[in-house]
Structures are given as C-alpha cells and as structure tokens.
Amino acid sequence: MGGRAETYREKGNDAYRLEQWDEAIRWYTLAISETDDDLRPLGNRSACYAKIGKYAEALGDANRGLERRPRWAKGWSRKGLAHFYLNQYEEAKKAYLAGLELKPSDTTALKAGLREVEAVLASGGTERERGNAAFKAADYARAVRHYTSALQEVRRGSEDEAAVMSNRSAAYAKLKQGREALVDANRAVALRPEWGKAYSRKAVAHYLLKEFEEARAAYCTGLSHDPDNAELTEGLKHCSVGAEGASSKEQADAAFKEGRFEDAARGYGEAIAASPDDAKLYSNRSASYAKLCRWAEALTDAKKTLALNPSWARAWSRTGAALHGSRDLESAYAYYCKGLLKCPGASELMQARQGVLEELCKWDTRLANWRENQWYAKDAQMPRERMRVYVTSDLHVDQHGNIAWCKGLSSSAYQHDVLIVAGDCGDTMNAIKQGMRELKTKFRRVFFTPGNHDLWIRPGLEDQEYPDSVCKLLAMLNVFDEIGVEMAPAEVAQGLYVVPLYSWYNAAFDEGDPVPGSLRYDKFCKWPMPDTDVWQYMLNLNRERVRQYKRHPEETVLTCSHFLPRHELPFPWGVAEMAKNVGCKELDLQVQRVEADMHVYGHTHMNGDGECGNQYVRDSSGALSATGAKNNVRYCQMALEGGERGLYCVWDKGVLMGVRHDAV
Numbered sequence: 001m002g003g004r005a006e007t008y009r010e011k012g013n014d015a016y017r018l019e020q021w022d023e024a025i026r027w028y029t030l031a032i033s034e035t036d037d038d039l040r041p042l043g044n045r046s047a048c049y050a051k052i053g054k055y056a057e058a059l060g061d062a063n064r065g066l067e068r069r070p071r072w073a074k075g076w077s078r079k080g081l082a083h084f085y086l087n088q089y090e091e092a093k094k095a096y097l098a099g100l101e102l103k104p105s106d107t108t109a110l111k112a113g114l115r116e117v118e119a120v121l122a123s124g125g126t127e128r129e130r131g132n133a134a135f136k137a138a139d140y141a142r143a144v145r146h147y148t149s150a151l152q153e154v155r156r157g158s159e160d161e162a163a164v165m166s167n168r169s170a171a172y173a174k175l176k177q178g179r180e181a182l183v184d185a186n187r188a189v190a191l192r193p194e195w196g197k198a199y200s201r202k203a204v205a206h207y208l209l210k211e212f213e214e215a216r217a218a219y220c221t222g223l224s225h226d227p228d229n230a231e232l233t234e235g236l237k238h239c240s241v242g243a244e245g246a247s248s249k250e251q252a253d254a255a256f257k258e259g260r261f262e263d264a265a266r267g268y269g270e271a272i273a274a275s276p277d278d279a280k281l282y283s284n285r286s287a288s289y290a291k292l293c294r295w296a297e298a299l300t301d302a303k304k305t306l307a308l309n310p311s312w313a314r315a316w317s318r319t320g321a322a323l324h325g326s327r328d329l330e331s332a333y334a335y336y337c338k339g340l341l342k343c344p345g346a347s348e349l350m351q352a353r354q355g356v357l358e359e360l361c362k363w364d365t366r367l368a369n370w371r372e373n374q375w376y377a378k379d380a381q382m383p384r385e386r387m388r389v390y391v392t393s394d395l396h397v398d399q400h401g402n403i404a405w406c407k408g409l410s411s412s413a414y415q416h417d418v419l420i421v422a423g424d425c426g427d428t429m430n431a432i433k434q435g436m437r438e439l440k441t442k443f444r445r446v447f448f449t450p451g452n453h454d455l456w457i458r459p460g461l462e463d464q465e466y467p468d469s470v471c472k473l474l475a476m477l478n479v480f481d482e483i484g485v486e487m488a489p490a491e492v493a494q495g496l497y498v499v500p501l502y503s504w505y506n507a508a509f510d511e512g513d514p515v516p517g518s519l520r521y522d523k524f525c526k527w528p529m530p531d532t533d534v535w536q537y538m539l540n541l542n543r544e545r546v547r548q549y550k551r552h553p554e555e556t557v558l559t560c561s562h563f564l565p566r567h568e569l570p571f572p573w574g575v576a577e578m579a580k581n582v583g584c585k586e587l588d589l590q591v592q593r594v595e596a597d598m599h600v601y602g603h604t605h606m607n608g609d610g611e612c613g614n615q616y617v618r619d620s621s622g623a624l625s626a627t628g629a630k631n632n633v634r635y636c637q638m639a640l641e642g643g644e645r646g647l648y649c650v651w652d653k654g655v656l657m658g659v660r661h662d663a664v
Helices: 003-017 021-034 040-051 055-068 073-085 089-102 110-123 127-136 140-150 159-174 178-191 196-208 212-225 230-257 261-274 279-291 295-308 313-325 329-342 347-362 366-375 402-408 429-440 469-483 531-541 585-593
Strands: 389-392 418-421 445-448 490-493 496-500 556-560 598-600 608-610 634-637 647-652 655-661
Touching: 003 021, 003 040, 021 040, 040 055, 040 073, 055 073, 073 089, 073 110, 089 110, 110 127, 127 140, 127 159, 140 159, 159 178, 159 196, 178 196, 196 212, 196 230, 212 230, 230 261, 230 279, 261 279, 279 295, 279 313, 295 313, 313 329, 313 347, 329 347, 329 469, 347 469, 347 531, 366 469, 402 429, 418 429, 418 496, 429 445, 429 469, 445 490, 445 496, 531 585, 556 647, 634 655
Parallel strands: 389 418, 418 445, 496 556, 556 598, 598 634
Antiparallel strands: 389 647, 490 496, 608 634, 647 655
16 A cells, blocks of 8 residues: 555544544545555445445445455455345345355454344344344344334334334434434324323333423323323333422532532432433532532542443543542543543543643642652662662563563562663553563662653554553553552662653754654654644653752762753664654753753664763754753663663762673
C-alpha cells in the first residue's frame, strides 16, 4: 500500500475506533481509490456499512474483495456477516464455512459468526420464531431485526401482525428505545383494541418516556378489558411508584437549584427507589454529593450512571469530576479520555480533560504526595561513600533478546546501588513492566524517565486501554509504584540527588532550519495537544521539580532525560529531519536551574561522557545560543541497544566518576 493509501486507512481506523462510521467510510473510500492490492480498506468499509445498517453495500464490498482474492478469509467473514444481516442465513453459513477452510484457527469472527448463524437456523423456520429465540437469549437488537422481517410473513391488519408488533415493542423497550416501542404498541392496540398485552406494551413505553399519567391510563384501560391480568396489575402499582419518584425528582431539582444539596441528595435517593435504572437520577445525586464534597458517594453514583448509560458524556464527566475532587487526577484524566472515545467532541469532557491536563503539572495529587512521602528521603541518611550509581538507556527489552541482558545481571552485586534508566525500555506496557521489574530485583533503587518508544500506543494492542500517551504515562507511574521503580526526584544518599526530567523534542533544536518538518517520527504516540506543543507540556511537568536541591556546594545532583538537552551532543547526521526530532535546548535551561553536576540522556544510541560548551542564553530574537557562562555539567549517554553491553558507573566512593564495568 502506498503512502497516501496507508495514511487514509489509518485515519479510517482512528474514526472506526471512535465509532464515527460515516467518517471512517470516507477515509476508507479514499484509501480504496489509491490501491488495488491491499484489501484491508475494502474489508473495513464493509464492516462500517454493516454498522450503519447498509447491508447490501457491506455485501458488495465483501464480494468485490473476494473477486480479486478468493482466498481472503477476512472477506468471507465480511460476506457472512452481510448475508446474516440480510436474513440470508444459508448463504451466511456457506460464507463462514468457506472462510474457516482458509483460516480454521479464527475464533473471533468466522467461528463466532458460524455459531450465531447455526443458532438462528436451529431456532425455527419463521422470522417470528427466530425473533422469539433472540429475545429469549437477550439479543434484543437481533430480535428487532427478525420481528421486522416477520412483518413480511404475516397478513397486514391481522392478529398475527398485532402479535409481531407487540413483540417488537417489547424488544425496543429492552433497548430503552421508548418512542419506537410506543409506535409499535399503538399499532398493536389499534389492531386488537381489547387485548391486555398490547396495553401493557403501551404503558411500558410511556413509562420509559417518563409519561407516568399516560402509562397509568394505559394500564387502567388494559385492566378494564382483562381485569385478571397480573402483568397489568403489577405494572399499575409500579407506575404509581414511578409517579411518586417523579414528584421526588421535581422536589430534588428545586432543592439543588436553591443550594440545598443534602435535601437534593435525599430526594434523588427517593426517586431512585422508584426508578432504579434511571441513569439521570444517579447522575444528579452524584452532582449533589460532589457539591457536599462527599467524593466517595459521588463516585459510586457516577459509576452507576456510567454502567447504565456508557454512551452518555455526562456519565463520564460525573465520574471524572468525583475522582478529580478526591485528588485522583490521574484516574480522572483517564475517564475523561475514555469518555471522549465514546462521545467524540463532547465539550464538557474536552474542557474537563484540559483542566486536569494543566493541573497535573502541579503534581498535587493523592498519589504524587504519597510518592513524595514514601520515596524522597528514604535513603537521605545513607553515607555517600556506600552508594554506587550506574546509568543506562535504550534497553528495548522487546528487541534482540535484550531482556536476557537484564536477567543476566547479578542478583547480589548491586543491592546497595542505584540505576538510572534514561528511557526507551520497550514499546508496550508489558515489555516495560517486564524489563523494569527485572532490574528492580538487581538494584536497591531504579530511576526512570520515559522515552518516545515507552509512550507509543500500538494499534490493536493498547489503544483501548490507553486513549492517549498521557494516559499511558500516568498508568506507567502506577505500574512502577507496584514494582518499586521511581520517576520522581529523591535524595538517594547524604547530599546525593537523582532528578528525573520529562522531555520531548522541539523542532527548533534544528539550528539550520528551526521549524517543524513534514515527517512524523513517532506516529504511534497520541497526544491531547498538537505534536509541536508536546515538548512544552513535558517541560511544564518538570516545573515543580526544577528547584534548588543542594544545601551545600559539595552536594551532587544527577539529572536525566531521554532526549538531548544540547545541540553539541552527537546525533546521526544525514537522516531526514533527525535534528528536529532528537532534542530540546529549553530542557538544558532546567538542567542548569537544578544546578546539575551530571545529566544522563539517551535516544541516539551514540554513547559518550563529557562537558559541553557554554550555558544557553536567549538572544534578542528569543532563540537559545551557547553564549553564556562556562557550562560545568557533564553529559552522559550509555545506551544498551546499539552500544556496549556493560554497566557504566558514574558515582562511587563518594565522588563522580566514569568507569565501564562488565555486567556481572
């Protein structure tokens, strides 16, 4: 697939994950126009057509692909699905079987589709019977499709039509589609005006729509025709309770507007007792609890709201707000992001996410405060002479057997020592967890700052768990809490500090052409801001840790980042736009403000250790140039991948040093 076709397909995939079916179809259509060889856009467009009920178009795309490549298993799967939705069950079965001949191990699409087809074929010969079987299996959407087809099998105006309408009304009601349920119930009543079941369906539809008086009237009319009907009798009782609940809600709404939040919470509780499946009531009570700063109760109600209506932006917003209020900003951010996957473009979620994104830079969260108390001064009284510090970077434990190097390190030689890892442990969270857990068993303390690979989100692997790379970063902090790896500053011995710094590249690092380029080096990263602004956000995350650490001049500070803080440091020349994607001069200003004695970095796999020019100062244009005072910081990279396989010791016997040790 060519460059443009692949770009279009990826944009289609992004829209597909957001359930933006029409947008996905548009991008897949563009991709299809650019390639005849790659059938993936065609198969994906077929799936989108099926999602929006255009089953004939879905079948057309599947057939078109199979004409080009008859041994395309995915095409047979798409064909089977389209036939199934068109109620062409024998054809669907043949398609699934043909696909399984090509790919017998497929359990997610072909085998599952075949099981569903066979269940339908076994359930009975008529569409009405198939609808009944689907309803009994709680597959209400499929039941609606079968009942719709069943209307073609019955005589219009007959009692059979009334029965099918009644059944479809019940299925719509299960799907919480009150208006559709009411239309079908009214048709059933018109066809059989003395049938109690029809009035029961009508009453349920009105109840779903909060039309309690109309629901009560329908129950009463039904009982006048069928006074012994238990379903109608129980429904009428429930309707009365629902009406009382509606009254309680009105009173609670008034109390909330008047600022009487205790009364509001109580009133919503009474309404919930009458309508325990009403998501809005839980949402309102959650808001009342939030006003009272009763965050645990607000969160419980918000999560109940979410369980009842996961497609409602307000449900995600309430959950995020409750977490935010309890200072769990990390989880709040994740909920806002996941809500935007379900409800793309929801303004309340976008505004809330932006607010948390900015507040995270203060590191004033429950977890951040816990880490500070737990780790910062843990070893502050340890004599400096007893501590050794080793550095490495670019482990890439998911490549070239590098995890074996981690496992091969001595389990006893470094138990009093510190290891600094300057990013790029692995592409996935599982790889990062595996590598860092292994290293933590070898060293007393392990410090980490993330690289670009660590923040990748591989499509199909992690994109559902981590909506963006900030989510993955926050999740990484939680994972490291469990295994004892640190990403925050600490005094690791008397007067010896390790200060990890977050970093990203700035195109202005390219002194010859200091503007953004056309290439996107880290397309697997997803950011809640433009790619060109990520470096600024990373520096903002450092804001609270860029401070004075030294109490005395003889104390020592070691900083670390993944990306280069100095343009003089080596990176590969001759690689297109590499200079725009490798470093950030503004990072060095933070290194200087911390008064670092040594800065450890990674990324380029070009090892070295030494001083580097003069300090950066801003010129009249705002650009940074190395024209300040002498720069006394040592800059060190000792990458594992592409470098030597030993360990590099930068601190031993109470002094800075630089000695490579063979890994033992």
